[in-house]
Amino acid sequence: MPTPSLASLPIRRLTLRDLTACADLSEDRGWPREEHKWGLLLSAGKGYGIDDPEGGLVTACVVTEYGPQERPALGAIGMVLVAERHARQGVGRRLMRHVLSSMGTTPLTLYATPYGRPLYEELGFKVTGRAEMLRGRFVPTGAQHEVATRAATAEDLPAILRLDEEVFGTDRTHVIARLPAFADRLRVAEEDGRLIGYAAAWPNMDTHVVGPLIARDTPTAQALLASLAAHTDRPLRIDIDVRHEELLGWVKEHGLASVTSHAVMTYGITELPGDGGRRFAPVTVAAG
Numbered sequence: 333m334p335t336p337s338l339a340s341l342p343i344r345r346l347t348l349r350d351l352t353a354c355a356d357l358s359e360d361r362g363w364p365r366e367e368h369k370w371g372l373l374l375s376a377g378k379g380y381g382i383d384d385p386e387g388g389l390v391t392a393c394v395v396t397e398y399g400p401q402e403r404p405a406l407g408a409i410g411m412v413l414v415a416e417r418h419a420r421q422g423v424g425r426r427l428m429r430h431v432l433s434s435m436g437t438t439p440l441t442l443y444a445t446p447y448g449r450p451l452y453e454e455l456g457f458k459v460t461g462r463a464e465m466l467r468g469r470f471v472p473t474g475a476q477h478e479v480a481t482r483a484a485t486a487e488d489l490p491a492i493l494r495l496d497e498e499v500f501g502t503d504r505t506h507v508i509a510r511l512p513a514f515a516d517r518l519r520v521a522e523e524d525g526r527l528i529g530y531a532a533a534w535p536n537m538d539t540h541v542v543g544p545l546i547a548r549d550t551p552t553a554q555a556l557l558a559s560l561a562a563h564t565d566r567p568l569r570i571d572i573d574v575r576h577e578e579l580l581g582w583v584k585e586h587g588l589a590s591v592t593s594h595a596v597m598t599y600g601i602t603e604l605p606g607d608g609g610r611r612f613a614p615v616t617v618a619a620g
Contacts (some may be wrong), residue, residue: 338382338390338423343430346379346392354379357389357413364537372514373411373618376507380431382423390418391427395435396619398504405502406605407435409442410618428455432599439601443571443594443617452597460603461596463571463617464580467539470561470568471587477555484518484530491527492520499546501606507615508544516540519559521552531556532615533564542570545613550578553612557583570613579612 346354351374355365373379377396384390393412399405409431414424432440432455443463444452453459484492489509497503511518515532517540522528529547533540542560547553553576561568568588572580573596584590594617598604614620 338418338421339426341382341385341390343380343382343427346374346381346394348374350374350379350381350389350392353389354381354392354411357392357415358411360388360415361413363413366536368514368535369616369618370411372507372510372616376510377408377619380427380434382427384415384418388415390415391423393427393431394618395431395440396507397438398500398507398620399502404435404438406601406620407438407440408618408620409440410616410620412442412448425451425455428452437600440599441601441604441620442597443614443620444597445592445594449595449597455599457597457599458602459595460598461608462574462593463596463614464574464593465569465571465591465617466580466583466588467569467591468567468588470558470583472558472562473586477551477558479521479523479528479552479555481519481521481555481559484512484520486512488520488527488530492530495527495530496544496546499607499610501604507619511615517560517563519556521547521556523548528552529556529610531560531613533560533568535566536569538566539569540564540566541616542568543613544611544615545570545572546610547612548610550576550582553579554582558586561586571617572613573608573611575608576612 381392397404515534
């Protein structure tokens, strides 16, 4: 039988049963498999993909919606991948158009690589910011931080959710409530018994990714990051909003090096909601 054309293959919703196929697709494009991250995205978000008649996936992506379930305030698009053997045939554009149609009037955001940015600009996304990815072993200086941090407990979750919604600009309980199980470390910063920041470190291949990182100010962000580093022997990875120049310089002084950068893009809004001054790093660039 003749092989069906890519244009005729149906786009379907992905589920956790597709986790291995998604990881295989990542590997096919030279990305890490990142099965742990795929698990979070497929359970907290909506996956879309096209099955390859010869096995595996032709393409995939995930949309994580935030805000009221019946009327999301924001959707974050991530993990947009096309198998190498099907690249440059318009299938990624077709998948993205499907996602845009499915999301209706919901504002969207994504972190774009230089490779993907031209497609997103063609579809109407605008660059509204930039994030720098850094990686390396954190080298402590022995200096004491003025801001107190401690391991989060179950009792902290309501305060974490309130702070996160205030800073992020909309509710993302379905993602943040998964952090205690998803992350290896979850820490909070306090002042006079009041939560002023929190951060998580979650395992991704041979690193610990720091995210989200929400903090009142740079010293609070530094204290949280240093406390996470003190409880792991893995290299750290973090994606920092470039507006936080002081934190960027500080992490570089402590052993992390720049790996790459992503353009932060939006669709349907001119800037992200919330307080960018307290939003230092995303959960993951795939989910905003």
